[in-house]
Amino acid sequence: MNTGGGADGELSCQYLEGRLDLSYETIDVCCGFNESPIRIAFQDFNITTLQQLRHATLARIHAGTEATCLSCPQLKKKHWTSSGLVESINIHHFTKCNLRCVYCFTVIDDQQWIRERWETKYSAYDVIKAVIDAGQLSPRARVIWAGGEPTLVEEFDRVTELVTEFGAYVDVFTNCVRFSPALAKAIERSPSRVYILCSVDAGTSATYEGMKGADVLQRVWRNISLYNKDRSAVTGKYIFVNAENCADHEIDAFVAACLEARVCRVVMDVDGYQVRANRWLTPEEYLPPLVRLGEALRAAGITTFFGEGVRCHRPDSQQLITPSLEGLRECLAGEWRPAHQ
Numbered sequence: 001m002n003t004g005g006g007a008d009g010e011l012s013c014q015y016l017e018g019r020l021d022l023s024y025e026t027i028d029v030c031c032g033f034n035e036s037p038i039r040i041a042f043q044d045f046n047i048t049t050l051q052q053l054r055h056a057t058l059a060r061i062h063a064g065t066e067a068t069c070l071s072c073p074q075l076k077k078k079h080w081t082s083s084g085l086v087e088s089i090n091i092h093h094f095t096k097c098n099l100r101c102v103y104c105f106t107v108i109d110d111q112q113w114i115r116e117r118w119e120t121k122y123s124a125y126d127v128i129k130a131v132i133d134a135g136q137l138s139p140r141a142r143v144i145w146a147g148g149e150p151t152l153v154e155e156f157d158r159v160t161e162l163v164t165e166f167g168a169y170v171d172v173f174t175n176c177v178r179f180s181p182a183l184a185k186a187i188e189r190s191p192s193r194v195y196i197l198c199s200v201d202a203g204t205s206a207t208y209e210g211m212k213g214a215d216v217l218q219r220v221w222r223n224i225s226l227y228n229k230d231r232s233a234v235t236g237k238y239i240f241v242n243a244e245n246c247a248d249h250e251i252d253a254f255v256a257a258c259l260e261a262r263v264c265r266v267v268m269d270v271d272g273y274q275v276r277a278n279r280w281l282t283p284e285e286y287l288p289p290l291v292r293l294g295e296a297l298r299a300a301g302i303t304t305f306f307g308e309g310v311r312c313h314r315p316d317s318q319q320l321i322t323p324s325l326e327g328l329r330e331c332l333a334g335e336w337r338p339a340h341q
């Protein structure tokens with residue numbers, strides 16, 4: 001999109017360079033923390049309008065008159081190499097969900113208004129189709145289904161089919177309570193282009209129900225197994241939230257279930273929200289189970305990653321980094337300092 005410009009490049013941001021956010025009422029180009037400088041009503045959306053608004057916003061930035069962008073940390077001066085095509089589309093279907101996880105922002109009482117905003121007020125399918133028909137969706141594009149449970153969204157099946165038939169990537173953050181034949185078909189069609197993340201967070205049904213409000217753990221594992229029929233398609237996740245899910249027997253049961261369901265990758269994390277609990281887990285509480293889980297998964301041949309809630313300082317540094325499993329062991333031995341939340 002941006003042509004580069006001077007020796008240091010030009011001011012722009014990743015959103016202006018090729019991202020679309022399908023918000024509740026409008027189609028936006030922004031990070032969501034600011035008042036978007038580009039906000040298009042569904043009935044006015046077309047590629048020409050989108051490109052004109054992007055060019056006009058960049059012109060105001062370069063003229064020093066786009067106040068929102070000029071104070072935004074996303075704005076960077078560099079040589080942007082984007083293709084000019086739409087590289088990513090986030091579908092904000094908000095909070096339609098069949099669980100009530102203790103760490104989910106949607107369960108906070110004063111956020112209940114979000115629950116009424118189940119799906120975008122317009123057709124996400126029509127927007128994505130218009131981008132594809134105009135030849136403006138990058139073949140490397142990612143279409144991302146985040147917050148809420150995407151498989152419950154009415155348009156989920158046809159959007160997933162449209163995107164995977166086109167050949168772009170689709171990211172689905174699902175709780176796997178419901179089995180989606182459309183998602184299974186997408187895995188079959190484009191195994192390397194479908195990323196599925198499922199946060200299970202428990203080893204036993206009682207702990208799962210206590211954290212998520214429904215006794216469906218066995219159903220979740222059955223659905224993960226179905227998605228993993230021919231290959232490992234689902235990345236598992238375990239977020240340490242409270243004393244119950246830090247227990248050894250929960251961790252051991254989770255690892256055994258991963259093996260049975262052919263899960264090959266697991267993200268390990270520590271809750272950074274604690275919206276219902278009235279305190280954080282301390283490093284003394286979450287480090288031992290984190291190390292135990294990492295070691296058990298490694299022993300089982302499962303690849304591990306750390307989520308954003310796992311951060312440490314090296315002994316001689318203030319800088320927070322994501323540690324390796326060895327780094328975490330050193331945290332446990334008191335050689336590194338874990339981030340205090």
Ligand code: SF4
Nearest residue numbers: 013030031069072074
């Ligand atoms: S406000 Fe920030 S994120 Fe939004 S378009 Fe401007 S620079 Fe990009």
Ligand code: SF4
Nearest residue numbers: 097099101104148175
């Ligand atoms: S499954 Fe996801 S959207 Fe639903 S309550 Fe849990 S964290 Fe929130």
